[in-house]
Every structure is written in structure tokens, then in C-alpha cells.
Amino acid sequence: MSDFTPQELNIARQYDLTSKTIPFLDRHLVYPIVESLRDIYDDKVIAQLSLDLFKDTYMTQFVKDQYKLVQGSVPAELAEKEAQIEKTFAQLNEETKEILSVLANQEVQDHLKQDKSLNKEFLETEHGITEAKINKLLEFGQFQYNRGDYTMASDLLSNFRILSTNQESVISATWGKLAADILRVDWEQALKELTKLREVVDSRSFSDPLTQLHNRTWVIHWSLFPFFNSENGLEQLLELFMSSSYLSTIQAASPWILRYLIAAVVSSENSTKNNLSNPVFQKRLKDLIRVVGQEQYQYRDPLTDFIKALYIDFDFNEANVKLQEASVILKTDFFLQNIAEVFLENSKHLITEVYCRVHQRIDIAEISKNLNLSKEEGEKWVAHLINETKMNAKINESEGTVILEHQASSVYQQVIEKTKALSFKANQIIASTLQKQE
Template sequence: MESNLVKFANNVDYHLFLQLFEHVEATAQLDKQAVAAQKLKILSKTYLFDKISTTAAEAKVENTDEDKKAFDEKLATLKAESDKVISSIDKASDEERESVFQYAKALYENGKYSESQKILKEISTVMKSRQLLSSQWGLLNISVLTNNYKAATEQFETLEAMIYRERISESEKLVQRNMLLNVALFLYKKHHSAEDLFSFFHKYESVLAAGSIHLLRYYIAVALLKADFDVLNGSILPIIQSESYRYQDSFTQFIEALLEDFDYERAEGFISKMESLCDKDYFLSTVKDQISTAAKNLVLSVYGIVHKNQDISPFVKKLGGTQADVGTFKHEPLKNNEDKNIENRLKDLEQATSSFLESLN
């Protein structure tokens, strides 16, 4: 099973994680009974009893109705308590508001998203910080799960602003932003806005590196799609260098081979591996060709940056590109001493490229 999938389990709601798991279930050539057993472990964190029953049968595991009966009783009690105060929620006590919130949460866990959403909208205006954040997370997750991505985008932006202004600890803000980084991919899956995802990842790249290093693949992907050489070389490469002991895949290895080791042939070899990884990836499968083209153009553009006045047609031909592809990735002029890192790397790159060109002759 694709190892990156597992890393999402601790960073997104289980209902969202099921979407990723079911993608693997549908596309990977794996033992169905073993996959069902793993899926059952995920479902055990929810109250999606219909799915639990079906999956238990597929996994050939005995399943009883005891949990469902206990949950139904709990849900009925929560509903009765909620019905008493929902019409005058603005006058309700903190304890009464909490009972309404718990009812909405139980409905969500049971997969009754529309009913949960209706209640969460009603109570979100009167909830306090922690409950308010939880309510907004519920609304965001429901919008994603029900494919209402216009509402999800608005709720995502609201939640980001709320995390900034709410009186919660800095460590809690870090956790919340880390979760947002992971959920951002679900919005990208629908809209394919590399620009938006790139901007968000770039804004919180320190959070990404600290809490969700598995997202580095997607940061590289959108940077490639955006054709941003300076971020790949100046921001992403240092993360790869410092975090390679924690995370590696063909995307990080491609950047490392090209921009650190200056090994063009090895970098080219990683492109096909990136394509294979995209085929399996829930978020990248539909943009595989664009990523592959962008990766090839990055190699050509690096050549163009370093050897402006040299004939690099042998290498362009070898990579199956055209001269027009060479300028795809733009490199901004150096502005201050902080950019000397890029300048020094380009000098190293020029030396390595000269050696490589000689090997082609």
C-alpha cells in the first residue's frame, strides 16, 4: 500500500481519510480481504454502521449490532436534549450548547452530514473558541465530503482566519494549520488550482516541514506546475536536504539529483518514477502528464539559466524537448545578499553542466 497514504491518517478526519483509502482499494492490485480488514480498522473510529457491516463481511469478520444499538440510544438522548434548546440557542447555557454540539457531532460520525451541517450552522454563531473551531472544522469537512467545494473554499478561508485570531496556544495553532495543509489537498483535487495550493504551502512551509513532511511531494508538484525555479531551488531543496532522513520519494529524489547533485541523467530517470507515483496518488493522478512535462522543462530550463550563450541542442534533443521549453522556468534576478545561496548553486551547476556537455560529445 502506498506509504504516503498512511501519513494522512493522523492529519485529516477519518471520513476524509476513507476517500483516500477507497481510492487505493479501487485502483491497487491488493488482496481484497486484507484491504477490507484494514478498512474495518478505520471504520471502527466512526459510526458508519452500514459500511462497517459491509466491510466486515468482506473481511470475513464477525460483526454484531450491539454498537449500533448503543449508539442509536445515545443519539436519541442527544436529540431529545438538543430539541429542547435549539430554537433558543442564543439564550442557552454553555452546557446546553455543548449538548447540541455533541448531537451534531454524533450525526456527523453517523454519516448524516446534511442534518449535522444544519445544526452546526445554527450554533456556530454562539459557540466559544474551541467549540467554534470544532464547528467550523465540521462544516468544512461536510462540504468536502458532499462535494460542495464552493462552500468548502469559503469555510477554509474562514477557518484559516479564525485560527489566526482565536485565543488558543501557539502549539494548538500549529496543529490546526497542519490539519489545514492536509485538507487543502482535497480542495485542490476538485479545483486543480496549483496557484492557490502553491501559495498556501509556501506561506506555511515551515509548518509543512515540521508537521506534515509527507506533503513535500505535493509542494514540489505544484511548484513544478507553477514553473517556480526559485522556490524549488531556494525553499524546497533545503527542506529536502534537511529532512531526507524522514521522507523521500521520487519527487524529492528528482529535485535532489538535479539541483544538488547536478546529475541530469539520474534526474531524468526519476521522471518516469514520478509518473508511476502519480498513477497511484489520489491527488495527482489526473495531472500526471502536466507534472511529467514540467519536470522535463525544469531540467531544460536549468540548462538555459546556466548556459545562456551555449548550444545545448544535444541535451534538448535527448530529453525530447524544444528550444521553447528551455525558458519555461524563470529565475528572478538576484536582489540582495540573502540570495547568494542561489548564485553559488548556479556556479556549481555551471561546472557540473560543462562536464555533462562534454560527455555528450
């Protein structure tokens, strides 16, 4: 484990989302998350979690290693399982050689068209490739994925999709290919597969709306991998998660995803200190405040509490406390570690902005202390903010203060009032519902 204080370890463990995300992830996707928990749990706990994840897969060597760490020895029956896996591998490898050889032929590739039915007829007539042989590609792809050979799995599933006319099997292969591309860290290809899945999930006619809700929830969780690891990934995350259908899915089925939505809003390029007045950022921030206010009864963590303290309660001391707690989450959450620094930097700018918006007289020494800055750094922060947001301000250098002249009814103040009203209304609805249940 790392050198966190007991208090920081308690925060990290209390707000660890692993147990909430596991039901919506493939077990192979859970593994890198579990590995990242070494900072807050000891190695034996991690080994047990890893064993529980993979003991039913075909990754026998890895499973052996985990058994040795957890129990000190390897169960005898694992050798028999390993032999059977090798036998199945040899069989599937032989059964797919013919079709893979045909697909590698350039003349065959040139003959394949968009119409899968015509392709199927051509391959069966000219090369003896039947539907049963095509389905072996899916079987072998799933087998290779279960063995941990994600590159081979991705290739096999891709070839299967080119030929198969079975829509359900094609969708299954797309989920598998997305997982394989994530695990082989091919973010560009993973984003392409994610787009395909979104189109399927959003366009299909589901007999049960709950099924579509579940599918969207899976898309949301799987998308965290490429979104937090790709160039411009945060912007793509915000476009998806802020859409009405996915935002309502988050609220209904996975409110803990608000952590990642907050992180993306605060850390995206549109929210840097040079873009505080950006209308895109302001719109996203407004929607975020509304949702955090509505969901605080259902899900809370230091990031949601930070937004609540700053934008709903205007409690700057509490906002700073929650930001300190959030810094622990940012260091220990698998998805957020890469953006921890920019999140904390941008959060300080947001605190400064709100502080200036709701005060007429600012003591630079006080605000510098709250932000853990020197007085000189604090002066630069305030000066930059005033310039960026076009505030009407007068600086008194001798007193170390800034006098701000606010418009009587700025758009910002209107947003604040509407947010307060929405939060109050939401609480009324909740109270009414609880009373009816009682």
C-alpha cells in the same frame, strides 16, 4: 489491483504516505485515501483498513459489510450497538426539533444580530432556547457526522456556531464542518471553513508553541483535499505553504508534505511552458530548491529526488529516472492523480530549460531522446523554450544542434550557486550536530 509492473508496485508501496498522514486526519477523511489504494493493495487489505477505521463509528451497515469481507460473518454485539444508535438518533432528533424550528422562522432570522450574547438573550427570553438546547445542536451534529450523514452534520454544526458563545466549542464545530464539507465534496464551502480555521490558528495566543505547531500541521493536511480539487486551488496551496510560518511547520513537523509542494509548484499555472520566466514561479522554484536541499536528509521520494537531480546535482540522466518513478507516485497518490499529466508535461519543459542553461552546445537528437520525444517534437520544444526565455541562440539545422551564448553571471546562475552553497552549509550543520550527539 491495477496492471502495474512489480517494480512500479514496489515504488508505489515504498512511497505510500498513508501511514504518515493518518495521525493528522480525522478517520472519515482517511477513508477516501484508503479507497484509492486499491490500485496497489488487494481488496482484503483495503477491507481490513476500512474496518479498522470505522468499527468504532456509528456507520453500522458499512461496518457490517467490512466484517463480512474480512471475517465472513458479523459479530453478534453489533446488532445491540445498532439498536442503541437508532435510539440515540431518535432522542437527539426530538431534542433539537424545537430549536431548529425556531431558527427556520424568518422573523427570528431577521432578528439575529452579530452579537451572539444579544442573540442568546433574545432566544432564551422570547423562545425558551437555553444554552443546553444550543449545545444539543453540537452533540447531534457530531453524532450525524459519526453516522456518515455529512450534509446533516454540516447544517447542524453551522447552526450551532451561529448561536454558541463558547469559543472552544465553536472551533471544534468548525473543524467538524470543514471535514463534513470535504466529505460531501463541497469544495467552495470547504475553502471558506479552511480560511476560518487558519485565522483562528494563526491569531490565537497559544501558551505552548508546540500546540500551534500541531494545529498548523493539521490545517496543512486537511487543506490538501480542497486545494487539489478546487479551481485555482494550487495557487492557494502555494500561497499558504510558501508562507514562512507554514513552510517552517512543514520542515519541522511534516516534511513529506514537500511532495505536494513540489507538485503544486511544477503544476501550477505560473509554471506552464509559457511562464518559465515568470518571476513568481522563479521565486517559488528558488525557495523550493532551497528547502529540498535542506530536507533531503530527513525526507526523500521520487519527486524530491527529481528536484535534487535537476537543480542541485544537474544530473539529467538521474532526473529522467526520478521523473519516471515520480510518474508512478502521481498515478497512485490520492491527491496527485488529477494533476499527473500536467506535472509530467511541465517537468519535461523544466528539464529542457535547465539543460539549455548549463550547456553551450545542444544536440537536439540527444535531448529529444532524453525526453522521450521524436526529433521533430524535440526541435519544437527547444525552439519554444529559446523564444520564451529570450536566450541568445543560433540553430544549425544541418548538424541538428543549437549553440547558446550565456551571460557570464545571469540571475539563474546566481541562484544555482547560492543553492549549492545553502545545501553545503546545511550538510555542515547536520554533520556538526550529529558529531555533538555522538
